[in-house]
Amino acid sequence: MSELNGTQKAVRWHPPSYDVRVDDIPIPQGHSGVHDVHICGHEFIGEVVALGSSFGAESAKGRPPLYSRLEVGHKVVSPFTVNCGECSVCRLGYTARCTGSLLFGSPLLNGGQAQYVRVPKAGGTLFDLSEPSTWASSMTETEKEKALSNLSDSSLLMLADILPTGVFAATQAINHPKVQPFITGKPWPLCFSSAPVPEGLQILDEDKVFTVAIVGLGPVGVCAAVSLLDIVSTRKIPFRIIAIDPNGSRREKMKAVYGAIDEDGKAGGEFVVVSVDEAKQKSKEWTHGVGCTAVLEVVGNTSALELAYDLVRAFGVITSVGVHQQRPLPFTGGNAYDKNVSLDFGRCPARAMFPPAFDLLVKRQDIFGTIGQPASLIDKIVDFGQAEESYRAFDKGEVGKVLFDPWK
Structure with a gap:
């Protein structure tokens, strides 16, 4: 050398x-x-x-x-x-x-x-x-x-770092097994089968809307939002996305980014940028109190994880790419059991x-x-x-x- x-x-x-x-x-x-x-x-x-x-x-x-x-x-x-x-x-x-x-x-x-x-x-x-x-x-x-x-x-x-990490968070969520009923339009576990859905078990169009919360709108959170919008619009998946941050300037950045994306890049759903308190209300409104299908946590602290747990529905998914230090998780095994929550943690490859x-x-x-x-x-x-x-x-x-x- x-x-x-x-x-x-x-x-x-x-x-x-x-x-x-x-x-x-x-x-x-x-x-x-x-x-x-x-x-x-x-x-x-x-x-x-x-x-x-x-x-x-x-x-x-x-x-x-x-x-x-x-x-x-x-x-x-x-x-x-x-x-x-x-x-x-x-x-x-x-x-x-x-x-x-x-x-x-x-x-x-x-x-x-x-x-x-x-x-x-x-x-x-x-x-x-x-x-x-x-x-x-x-x-x-x-x-x-x-x-x-x-x-x-x-x-x-x-x-x-930031773009692959954002894409990773979105990819993990959209491809998770628990999300497949929303993608295939077939109930669990028939969503993994080629078998026809028996009469009376069909899910309604309103059940197929993929509702996602993104907690944290720093650079990685923005990249996750852009990636997720690209996936759902390209695959024509009906969606609702709640983008969340307590910081007003980061919320304004996310609004500007969303506004700059052409209509084809965000077609097929709704997208809102809100504060933490507004996010809880919007999730209740959009899901009739059931909760979000998936939550992307890109902050890396306990309050962000608490919010993710509060927002996610039963049989939902939390995918966390924030860097968490060595402190206890803000919820117990019992909490996770009670909601059948799947947790994906860790560093982006x-x-x-x-x-x-x-x-x-x-x-x-x-x-x-x-x-x-x-x-x-x-x-x-x-x-x-x-x-x-x-x-x-x-x-x-x-x-x-x-x-x-x-x-x-």
Whole structure:
């Protein structure tokens, strides 16, 4: 591996207090260790400047294709976790829980808010944006290349975390077994069978409406809403979606995003953006007190989970992609039993979710391709000199998605 010498600027967290600083530190060299003070950021895009000894035609036989095809100078985007691409877990698509997985921007692995980033297991982790044949898509190779030529770096950065995570939350909900009666129009358990529904067991049109609540309208929540709207409108599933956040500015962002989507992208249902108290009332109104078919929880705290439980119907689904710390769940096993609630928790397998996320990114450039507009997911791009203030403002809900340009 060729080595780069000197120092770089990086945004680092100095725990245990909420202390974010921009530091001058050495450029990473090989398998450098990480101490408690670490570089922030788990989303990054960049250019390959050096390759390790694992890369090359001879050493890459039988390994993920990037080990033989990735070259210095290629543009890449990384998911927020390292994944080997070679273990059984990765082969099954559960890349977020690869046996060798590490999270960028943690004490175990320095993050991406720096001028240079070291990527372990890079051949199984990175998306090579210079070589579209190395990843799947519903598009043809020609369509992929054309799409890439029209996508800005700021747009492509959404692939690192927030867009795949939003798509993951929506995908888990729409494909859950308990949702299938709404999709197939057949009651449980005949929804899994090709057998005809006997007379007298048919469900009514009003029973088929897929009612979903999205708790939290930060960047991931907006991505989840956009993905869910795309799925239900494309598949012509009757729907009602309740988008919820206590923060007024985030609600306004969600309203602007919804307003920017063309009619074909949201046809077939109703969509409202509301506060927490309004959400409970709207759920009762729309479902006659029964509750939502599914709830997407994208916040990561106990109050959000409490709200999700309150809103979900019996035989409903809660899919949580928020990052929960080590504290008790706000409901008991008895509560879950009493509602027959299914709970899906955990980290998005971003590497596996890349193909559908990329396709949605291309399709919804009206949302992901602009900066600083009312309907833009990205509010602004700043240099590292504004990093500390940007963290403070985001933490207080004063600003939405902010990107750092380390070379600005």
